[in-house]
Amino acid sequence: MTLARSKAVTGLVLLVAPVLGIGTHVVSRDHLPDRIPEPWDWTGGHLSDGTDPDEFLGAQSLSIALVTVSFVATAVSSGGGRSRTWIAGPAVSVAMSSFLWMKSEIISAGAPELAAVQPRAWQTLLTWIAMFTYMWLLHSVLPLAPRPVMPPYASQLTFPPGLRVLWVDSARSPLKLWLTLALVAAAVGAAVVSTSAAVAVLVCAGWFAWSYLVRVRITDDGVEFTRFVGWPIHTVPLHAIIRASSRRVVRSTFTGTIEDEEHDEFDGRSLIIRTGDVVLVETTDHLPLYLSIEHADEAADVINALVVRPGSAGRG
Amino acid sequence: MLFGVDPDSPVGLSDQIASQVRGALVSGRLEPGDKLPPARELASGLSVNMHTVLRAYAALRDDGLVELRRGRGAQVRPTLDVGVVDLGQQIRALVAAATRLGISRDQLLRRIEEAPG
Numbered sequence: 001m002t003l004a005r006s007k008a009v010t011g012l013v014l015l016v017a018p019v020l021g022i023g024t025h026v027v028s029r030d031h032l033p034d035r036i037p038e039p040w041d042w043t044g045g046h047l048s049d050g051t052d053p054d055e056f057l058g059a060q061s062l063s064i065a066l067v068t069v070s071f072v073a074t075a076v077s078s079g080g081g082r083s084r085t086w087i088a089g090p091a092v093s094v095a096m097s098s099f100l101w102m103k104s105e106i107i108s109a110g111a112p113e114l115a116a117v118q119p120r121a122w123q124t125l126l127t128w129i130a131m132f133t134y135m136w137l138l139h140s141v142l143p144l145a146p147r148p149v150m151p152p153y154a155s156q157l158t159f160p161p162g163l164r165v166l167w168v169d170s171a172r173s174p175l176k177l178w179l180t181l182a183l184v185a186a187a188v189g190a191a192v193v194s195t196s197a198a199v200a201v202l203v204c205a206g207w208f209a210w211s212y213l214v215r216v217r218i219t220d221d222g223v224e225f226t227r228f229v230g231w232p233i234h235t236v237p238l239h240a241i242i243r244a245s246s247r248r249v250v251r252s253t254f255t256g257t258i259e260d261e262e263h264d265e266f267d268g269r270s271l272i273i274r275t276g277d278v279v280l281v282e283t284t285d286h287l288p289l290y291l292s293i294e295h296a297d298e299a300a301d302v303i304n305a306l307v308v309r310p311g312s313a314g315r316g
Numbered sequence: 317m318l319f320g321v322d323p324d325s326p327v328g329l330s331d332q333i334a335s336q337v338r339g340a341l342v343s344g345r346l347e348p349g350d351k352l353p354p355a356r357e358l359a360s361g362l363s364v365n366m367h368t369v370l371r372a373y374a375a376l377r378d379d380g381l382v383e384l385r386r387g388r389g390a391q392v393r394p395t396l397d398v399g400v401v402d403l404g405q406q407i408r409a410l411v412a413a414a415t416r417l418g419i420s421r422d423q424l425l426r427r428i429e430e431a432p433g
Contacts, residue, residue, distance in 0.1 A: 037333045159320065162323065162324055163320045163321070163322050164320065164321050164322070164323070164360065164363055164364075165317070165318070165319070165320045166319045166320070166353075166361035166362050167317070167318045167319070168317060168319075168353045168357065168358075169317065169363070195336070216362060217357070219361045219362075221397060285322075299317070302318060
């Protein structure tokens with residue numbers, strides 16, 4: 001199925017969302033208490049004593065729509081085959097819906113006190129982990145989505161047989177560095193109000209620090225990449241690489257959107273930490289790899305030269 | 317930055333590495349203040365002994381091109397004059413060409429002194 005048709009189907013499914021939302025409002029509105037307990041309030045009840053029914057119902061409707069849309073869109077866009085979005089899209093949706101499911105349970109139990117419902121947060125977390133594991137297993141057993149085999153790109157470089165090659169470079173996101181520092185400062189301030197709030201802010205700071213830097217290393221063995229702390233190291237062996245090219249990320253979203261004539265949607269592995277140059281590595285496992293890197297055109301040239309080098313382990 | 321070493325070349329591995337750093341400086345791919353890859357990473361990527369890389373870095377330091385600091389690795393000298401590096405490369409090429417032509421160092425020096433300036 002073409003990408004345009006996938007989008008059309010997804011759009012149709014989106015129309016279901018308002019129906020579900022209005023229906024939920026009509027059926028549930030008169031049966032809800034004035035305030036609904038907030039079990040995951042990080043401040044331990046200092047800042048919030050619950051949410052109102054309208055907010056809850058809106059979130060619940062959105063959750064229903066998200067789960068439906070993400071599953072259908074994933075199945076359609078991957079042509080029934082394997083796709084990383086089998087994990088990413090539905091996992092986020094299921095996480096949100098299981099949170100709301102927990103709140104529904106609280107309401108049906110008669111809206112007990114906040115302290116009594118907080119342990120249910122852990123039940124939700126376990127449910128989410130179980131769902132995530134299920135989807136990961138589903139992803140691993142599904143067949144690969146069919147794609148045409150592409151010829152390797154020509155390279156401006158030529159490596160004679162026997163030459164040992166190493167290309168190293170990195171990419172940094174100054175924005176994420178500043179965000180990390182700002183969040184660490186905010187965590188210090190939040191510690192005065194609540195320890196759990198400070199921990200939550202620190203976790204966010206850790207995430208930004210984690211994705212502040214990408215290091216890429218290209219050798220005769222393939223492409224290795226890692227994050228700021230140097231662990232874990234991911235490797236794509238040379239024999240699994242078809243070709244590489246440089247791209248430009250023009251819009252930075254949650255998944256790092258590539259906007260060009262070939263890839264207007266992200267579907268694959270990615271380590272995109274900022275807008276700008278990325279190298280796209282197309283592999284035999286049909287999962288394109290996008291890596292933020294300086295001098296992406298040079299990196300692509302090195303990879304292509306290695307792939308077609310006579311006697312190399314590459315596809316050429 | 318791209319490195320490549322040929323184990324079958326008559327030029328030593330450390331000389332090959334040092335020469336590529338000099339070439340990168342002249343071409344502008346490396347600039348004053350840039351960091352060189354850690355010796356351990358370079359050694360493992362090129363499948364050479366780490367002492368080979370350290371020897372190359374030491375030669376570059378002796379040439380006044382890089383600074384080696386404990387715990388901070390190798391860095392191109394921030395005040396480096398790339399023109400001097402370019403001249404150094406040309407002198408090396410000149411000496412190599414003279415050797416190929418059977419011209420001794422003394423003869424080469426004499427010719428340089430006699431050259432119009």
